[in-house]
Amino acid sequence: MPKYLLLKRYTGGPEHHPNFVPMSEWTEDEITAHMAFQRHVGELLRKRGEFVDVQALSPEGTYVRYGGPGAAPVTTDGPFPETKELAAGWFMIDVESEARAYEVAAYLSSAPGKGGQPLYEWIEVRPVMSGAPAAVE
Amino acid sequence: MNEDVVRVLAPQVLGVLVRRGNDFAAAEDAVQDALLEAYRSWGDAPPGEPLGWLLTVAGRKLIDARRSEAARRRREDTLNHEPEPGPAEQADDTLLLLFLCCHPALSPASAIALTLRAVGGLTTREIADAFLVPESTMAQRISRAKRTVSGQPFVQPSDVAVVLRVLYLMFNEGYSGRVDLSAEAIRLTRQLARACDEPEVAGLLALMLLHHARRAARTDEHGSLIPLDKQDRTRWNEAEIAEGVGILQAALARDRRGEYQLQAAIAALHDGARTAEETDWTQILAWYDELLDLTDSPVAALSRAVAVGEVDGPFAGLSAVEKLAARLGDHHRLDAVRARLHERAGHLDVAAEHYHRAAARARNTAERDYLTKQAARLRHESRAGEGRRAGAAPAVRQAPHGHRQAATVLT
Known part of the structure; x- marks a missing residue:
C-alpha cells in the first residue's frame, strides 16, 4: 500500500480561499472545534488501519548549514520566506490508492474554521517513496 | 519454544477450527490465546504432540468464549472434538483458510495482512514491520479484515484467481521492511500448490522462483539496482531456477495456459541465458504476444515493446511504445523504456x-536512483561525444530527435 504525506500549510496553496481568516481572529470555541476535528481525523485513520504518523511543527525555526572545514555551523533565524512556504504539520497515511489519499485530504481540509465553516484549506498530498522495487523485474 | 514449529502449527489449528464450522474471527482469537498459553507453559520442552495440544487448548478457549456468550444469550453450545487431521485434511484446511483470507470483499492490502497473520503465522508486529506502519495500525487493519470475512457466507470459490493475485502482490512487496515477504509468498504458494492441482498455481510458483533466483544479483554492495543485462549471472540461484523450470514445464504440458505460466515462461528464458547476449528474444517476444492475447495489460505491452526493440531494432520498439502512450499516461516505466x-x-x-523524466516519477528510491544515474551517465557520454566531434569536421547535428521523427526515418 502506498504512503502519502498530507501536508498542512493553512494559508498556502495555489490560491487563498476567499473566506480565510487567520486563527488569531477565531474565538476560543472555534479553535477548540478545529483541534478536536484534527484528533477526530487521527482517530478515524487509526480505526481504519491507515494511520502512520501525525506531527505539528512549531512556526519558529532556524536555517542551519555546514560552515566549511573547521568552522562552526552557520545559522540564521530569518528572514524566513513568506508564511505560505511554511508547513504547519502533517498526517502520514498508508492507504489503498491515490484516490483514497485525496479523499482523506479533502476531509482534512473540511476542518471547521471561523464561524464553524469549513476551512477549505489546501492540503498538499505527496507520495512517499518506498525503498525497494517490485520483486518481479 | 520453537517459533518455527508454532508458525507452522498455528494456521493448521485455525484451519481445523474453521473447517468445523466455527466463526473465523472467534477461531483466530482462540488460536492466539492458545499460542499465548503455549509460550507460557511449554518453555524449552514442547509436548510430544504439539498440534494436538494446541488444538485441544484452542478448542477449549473457543468453548470458553462461546459459553460466556451463551450465558448471555442463554444458549448452550459445545464443540465436537474430532480426531486430529491427516495430511490430506491439512491441505484442505490451508486451501480453505487461504480462500477466506483472500476473500474478494477485502482490499488486496487487507487480504495480504490477514493471510500473513492467519495462514503465514506471522505476528502483527512482524507484519507491521514489513509494511513500515505502527503495530496498532496493522492490528486495526487485521481486525477489520477479520470482521469483514466473518460476516461472509463461506462458499468454496470455483477458481483460485483471487488467491493467486493476493499472493502475487505479496511476492512483489519484496523486502522493504524486516520481513521477507517474497519468501513468505513463495512458502504460501507452495502450500497452495500442494493442496490445489491447478496449472496457474504452479505457474505462479514457478514465476516467483524464477524471479527470486536472481535476487542476489539484482543489487550491488551499495544497494543500487543492477538491470537484468548487467547482472552477474553466476550469482543467480541455480537450484531455484531448476525447480522453477521443472514446475513450469509440468504446468505447460497440461495445455491450460494462463498469465502466470506465460510470465514464468518469459522469466525462464531470461534465466536460461548464460549471458545477456544469448537471450532468446524471439521466443520471449512470442510469449509476450500470447500473454497480450490473454490479458491485454498495458504494462505487459510495454515489456513486449522492449522485446520488439531487441528483435526488430530500437525504432520498431519505439513505435510499439508510442502506441501505448495514451493508455499508460505518465507511468514512469513508459519513459524508462x-x-x-x-x-x-x-x-x-x-x-x-x-x-x-522517468526518475522524477518513480515511486521507489531504488528505481529513482538507478534512473537518475542512467541520465547522468548518458549526459556525460553525450558531452564527451560532442567534445570529440568539436575537433573534427563540423558535426552534423541531428534534428531534435523526437521519437516519432526517429521512427519515420526508417519507414
Missing part, C-alpha cells in the same frame, strides 16, 4: 531526458 530504446538508437540526449 523510451530511454532504453533511444539509447540503443544512439540518441543519447533524448535518452538522458527520458531517464530524467
